[in-house]
Amino acid sequence: MxxxxxxxxxxxxxxxxxxxxxxxxxxxxxxxxxxxxxxxxxxxxxxxxxxAHLPLDGHPELGNAAGLADLLELTDREPFGEMGPVHIGQRGRASDPFERGELAALLDAELDTGGRDVQVLDFGPETVEDMAIVTGSGVDWLDEAVAAGADALVTGEGKQQVYHEARETGINVYLAGHYATETFGVWALGDLAADWGLET
Incomplete structure (x- = not known):
């Protein structure tokens, strides 16, 4: 707020x-x-x-996860991050696969991380192609990402146990900052309002 x-x-x-x-x-x-x-x-x-919290996280075009998926140029997207009857994230494939460090460098360069480096738990494949995204505090969907065959889960922040969970399941986890991953939807909504002729 x-x-x-x-x-x-x-x-x-x-x-x-x-x-x-x-x-x-x-x-x-x-x-x-x-x-x-x-x-x-x-x-x-x-x-x-x-x-607009969950609606702005999971909207398939204007949401935070959609904006992050656009930044990463993911294709073959589908809803991800089941939360009751809705999904609050996206899953997709990189049009050009990333090396683990290359993906971290892109996130560091493109997101407003407040000067903090993106933290990488590098327990998955060296080449990252299939990604799951839940912005903000999304590590609770790590098991869903593993079950879906994702090479990486990209989210904002983690919890203490995520290090062990990532190591045990063999997945890369990118912690890019809660705020940094949750600005896409607000900006997209502002752009849409401007397109409608509303003063923003």
């Missing part, structure tokens, strides 16, 4: 502020305390807030 602390949308007298991460995960009955203080400037300015 970093966007709420910045005043440009309020200063521009915008009607709607679209963000990826909202103030709550799940249903909201009431907003009080610290959460209310986050959105108080919006309430006071009559500025509507729309948080």
């Amino acid at each position: 970093r966007a709420v602390r910045r005043p440009p949308a309020i200063e521009r007298d915008a009607d709607l502020l679209v963000v990826h991460h909202g103030v709550s995960w799940g249903d909201i009955e009431r907003v009080t305390g610290r959460k209310y203080r986050r959105i108080a400037p919006l309430v006071e300015s009559d500025l509507a807030l729309y948080a």
Whole structure:
């Protein structure tokens, strides 16, 4: 919710502020305390807030995973990262396979990682062709990536056990940063709004 602390949308007298991460995960009955203080400037300015988390992760064309798949020039794409009735990621094949280090270098060069190097758990094949993508915190889909035959899982951040899980299953895991992997959808949505003639 970093966007709420910045005043440009309020200063521009915008009607709607679209963000990826909202103030709550799940249903909201009431907003009080610290959460209310986050959105108080919006309430006071009559500025509507729309948080599009999972829809913006998994949209097949505008989503974060789709944007990352575009960057990696993946073909033969299919939904990946099952979460209930929806998928929040994509899987595909590199049109030109990457060497492990080459893929890390591309992610480092093209993503806003805040100056941090992409972390690579290099336990899979040296040549990476088949990739699974779940942006943000996507290591919970490592087993699904292995079952699908992926050479690599590309995601934002890991959990402590991902090192051992990657080593035990023989897959490469690229941890490129939560924020770095979740900006594609917001930019794509902004471009779409501009195409519709909306001021962004």
